[in-house]
Ligand SMILES: Nc1nc2c(ncn2[C@@H]2O[C@H](COP(=O)(O)OP(=O)(O)OP(=O)(O)O)[C@@H](O)[C@H]2O)c(=O)[nH]1
């Protein structure tokens with residue numbers, strides 16, 4: 001039996017099984033099996049044919065401080081949106097599948113550059129290769145945030161939203177979730193031991209039993225599992241499989257110019273959602289204060305502007321350094337690394353003005369977490385400190401050389417002994 005048939009079989013069995021306390025354990029096991037098979041299918045497919053071998057899908061160079069992928073059904077207005085947000089022109093028309101490839105544009109927002117990727121529309125089954133779905137979804141996997149565009153005029157909008165979520169989930173993308181706080185450490189012997197710092201209500205009456213069963217599904221028989229928050233079977237499976245991508249995702253209900261005010265009101269209340277009209281420039285486009293979309297994207301990307309300043313001069317308010325919480329973090333260290341490796345190497349301390357500082361300026365180390373619009377002055381080590389470091393580096397190198405030489409000699413001797 002092929003993987004696809006096995007998946008169908010398990011899905012059918014899950015549909016047949018009533019959800020109650022008695023079947024909880026059985027359903028949990030089925031879920032784990034299903035996730036394993038789906039993952040197998042995905043890994044298998046991304047390895048062979050269809051899309052590039054790097055898993056990048058369409059090959060578009062990264063540009064700017066962060067990257068957003070536009071995902072949606074055909075003709076929801078993705079290309080129109082790209083045209084409204086950036087200076088790039090992507091063909092927009094009233095027929096489906098107008099866009100056939102990935103079109104990048106750059107959106108400028110308060111000192112930052114956000115790369116926006118217009119993509120072909122996807123349909124149900126995209127993750128398994130329907131249309132150019134696989135390539136589109138691979139782009140979503142490599143983006144910093146996803147903007148799902150929906151057409152408010154379409155019937156079955158909620159179903160559309162669910163289909164898109166499912167397609168993205170199939171390839172291991174998790175939308176608006178944090179990685180679960182669970183550690184699985186394999187051991188060489190013994191059974192599975194499960195401990196938790198909080199009561200677990202979603203793993204049935206005997207959490208250790210179900211955790212053991214799920215791990216066995218992934219051929220792990222000996223391990224310590226520690227949960228620091230309440231988890232579900234799905235989350236445990238995610239941790240075991242390990243290749244999950246946690247992405248912020250904003251939903252835009254477009255074309256609200258064409259629906260009733262009651263409908264608009266309902267859509268605006270959906271989680272992680274906003275309404276707008278590209279055609280009528282409602283919530284989208286200039287002026288900046290009214291562009292709720294840009295403001296939301298900024299928020300979802302977790303971007304932080306840092307103004308740097310030199311000693312004795314005012315901060316440079318024209319060109320902030322933009323850091324991303326979801327990419328490399330927003331600490332003083334990520335700021336230094338963003339400017340130059342030299343700066344990171346010669347870092348002594350930082351002076352920080354702004355909301356992250358307890359008092360202004362606060363003297364901070366590399367691990368200090370910065371807030372949006374903080375002002376930072378980096379103080380490098382003195383020449384003397386650098387010289388000391390360098391000497392230490394030379395000494396450390398000599399020590400290492402000496403030891404690796406000794407190790408090499410010992411190895412040679414051992415080999416000679418073995419031969420002779
Ligand atoms: N009424 C209305 N129509 C819109 C709006 N935005 C886009 N459209 C129209 O929707 C149609 C499809 O727009 P596109 O931008 O081509 O949509 P797309 O999602 O890029 O489509 P594909 O590339 O085919 O997947 C065009 O006729 C647009 O003029 C809007 O806010 N309101």
Ligand SMILES: [K+]
Pocket residue numbers: 074075076092093094095096097098099
């Ligand atoms: K279209």
Ligand SMILES: [Mg+2]
Pocket residue numbers: 078079080091092098099118119120121
């Ligand atoms: Mg298009």
